[in-house]
Amino acid sequence: MTQAPAAPKTVRRRHDREIIALAVPAFGALVAEPLFVMVDSAIVGHLGTPQLAGLAVAAALLTTAVSIFVFLAYATTAAVARRVGAGDLAAAIRQGMDGIWLALLLGVAVIAVTLPTAPWLVQAFGASDTAAPYATTYLRISSLGIPAMLIVLAATGVLRGLQDTRTPLYVAIGGFAANAGLNAGLVYGAGLGIAGSAWGTVIAQVAMAAAYLVVVVRGARRHGASLRPDAAGIRASAQAGAPLLIRTISLRAVLLIATAVAARLGDTEVAAHQIVLSLWSLMAFALDAIAIAGQAIIGRYLGADDAEGARQACRRMVQWGIASGVVFGILIVALRPLFVPLFTSDSAVHDTLLPALLVVAVSQPIAGVVFVLDGVLMGAGDGTYLAGAMLVTLAVFAPVALLVPTFGGGLTALWWAMTLMMTIRMLTLWLRMRSGRWLVTGATR
Numbered sequence: 001m002t003q004a005p006a007a008p009k010t011v012r013r014r015h016d017r018e019i020i021a022l023a024v025p026a027f028g029a030l031v032a033e034p035l036f037v038m039v040d041s042a043i044v045g046h047l048g049t050p051q052l053a054g055l056a057v058a059a060a061l062l063t064t065a066v067s068i069f070v071f072l073a074y075a076t077t078a079a080v081a082r083r084v085g086a087g088d089l090a091a092a093i094r095q096g097m098d099g100i101w102l103a104l105l106l107g108v109a110v111i112a113v114t115l116p117t118a119p120w121l122v123q124a125f126g127a128s129d130t131a132a133p134y135a136t137t138y139l140r141i142s143s144l145g146i147p148a149m150l151i152v153l154a155a156t157g158v159l160r161g162l163q164d165t166r167t168p169l170y171v172a173i174g175g176f177a178a179n180a181g182l183n184a185g186l187v188y189g190a191g192l193g194i195a196g197s198a199w200g201t202v203i204a205q206v207a208m209a210a211a212y213l214v215v216v217v218r219g220a221r222r223h224g225a226s227l228r229p230d231a232a233g234i235r236a237s238a239q240a241g242a243p244l245l246i247r248t249i250s251l252r253a254v255l256l257i258a259t260a261v262a263a264r265l266g267d268t269e270v271a272a273h274q275i276v277l278s279l280w281s282l283m284a285f286a287l288d289a290i291a292i293a294g295q296a297i298i299g300r301y302l303g304a305d306d307a308e309g310a311r312q313a314c315r316r317m318v319q320w321g322i323a324s325g326v327v328f329g330i331l332i333v334a335l336r337p338l339f340v341p342l343f344t345s346d347s348a349v350h351d352t353l354l355p356a357l358l359v360v361a362v363s364q365p366i367a368g369v370v371f372v373l374d375g376v377l378m379g380a381g382d383g384t385y386l387a388g389a390m391l392v393t394l395a396v397f398a399p400v401a402l403l404v405p406t407f408g409g410g411l412t413a414l415w416w417a418m419t420l421m422m423t424i425r426m427l428t429l430w431l432r433m434r435s436g437r438w439l440v441t442g443a444t445r
Helices: 008-044 049-067 071-085 089-124 132-143 146-161 166-189 194-223 231-265 267-303 307-343 347-379 383-402 410-435
Strands: none
Touching: 008 049, 008 146, 008 166, 008 194, 008 267, 008 307, 049 089, 049 132, 049 146, 049 194, 049 231, 071 089, 071 146, 071 231, 071 267, 071 347, 089 132, 089 146, 089 194, 089 231, 132 194, 146 166, 146 194, 146 267, 166 194, 231 267, 231 383, 231 410, 267 307, 267 347, 267 410, 307 347, 347 383, 347 410, 383 410
8 A cells, every 4th residue: 555645844844853853952052162262262351462463363264274175074964964864874984084084184284384375375365574473383283183174074964864963963062162171270370371372272172073083983983984094085075065166266266356345445434344254154154054954955865866855855845945044034133132242332433234134134134045055955965056156156246246445335346245155146046956867966076
């Protein structure tokens, strides 16, 4: 007897439970990561302005170095989730180990480049003569933790692919607590100054990587997966991640161009831009949590040869993205009198900031669709399309943004350009979703 298909409401509820179960812990882990830098800034800031300025430069360089390799998490999530959907947990963990070995190799390469070039990198980033020595010290020590951070990215991808976002949340919370305690103890208790802050962060990062490895190794032993490096597997992981690397670099270029244009508009505008960008990034973290759920869920459905299930899950997550964007937009408008004074008391910055915030509020539903579809296509392993779409977006955005100082409109015009960028991303991703070409089923793409 053929089983009757589930009712639409039942299907929606099932998808909702899955999305919430994966997205909520993922959001906690995402928010915990930037708190590392905030804790370092709070502790180092009491040492003096040159030390804080040095930390700012070094942290920006380190964040860039790590963020361009975020594909280690994204590509690994998609690949592992497919194997999970196909019912082959041993192969799923084996695939994850390839990503972890790749992370270790890339981390060692980054150290080899960073240690000898640290003074030049700090100078190129515009550090003052008083801040440069502190920035160099922090950068050199903290670079030793980059392999651990890249392992964390890859291992996070493994666990997300295994439909586990709770463990990354617990590790992130533990790492945050350890980082705060170590920084306070080494900076002030041991009297190591900014070097103590760097060492505290490195130790916390290594501990996080060790915690992840314990979990992954236990899973490998339980399911009989090999832990040895496999050249073919590592090469395949690198090839799968290359398009996502291009996508990430293009997105970073968009943000750098926006900040550069704001700087050309004047000190008031760039100060207001930094506040708007910080808020926009916070909203992005929340929406990215749904995208992470999308990577894991879509990969699993496609690995199980269930294209229709993947399509239905995608449709439901888009609805979640739009609804979340509407809520965030309303909150930005309603709460702006409360949170804007927390950032600045300068009336000129206030006046510049408020119209740009309204633009951001209006664009949040668009952002919701973008982040969700980005995650869906990543989960489908559609990295080549994502790279091409982001390059097209960058090609359109760059000239429009660079013309803002010429044609006027100030910061508000710049954020309309950012909204144009997000709209183009939405259209390119929506067209791909509607085409169905991303629905490639099987244990591998």
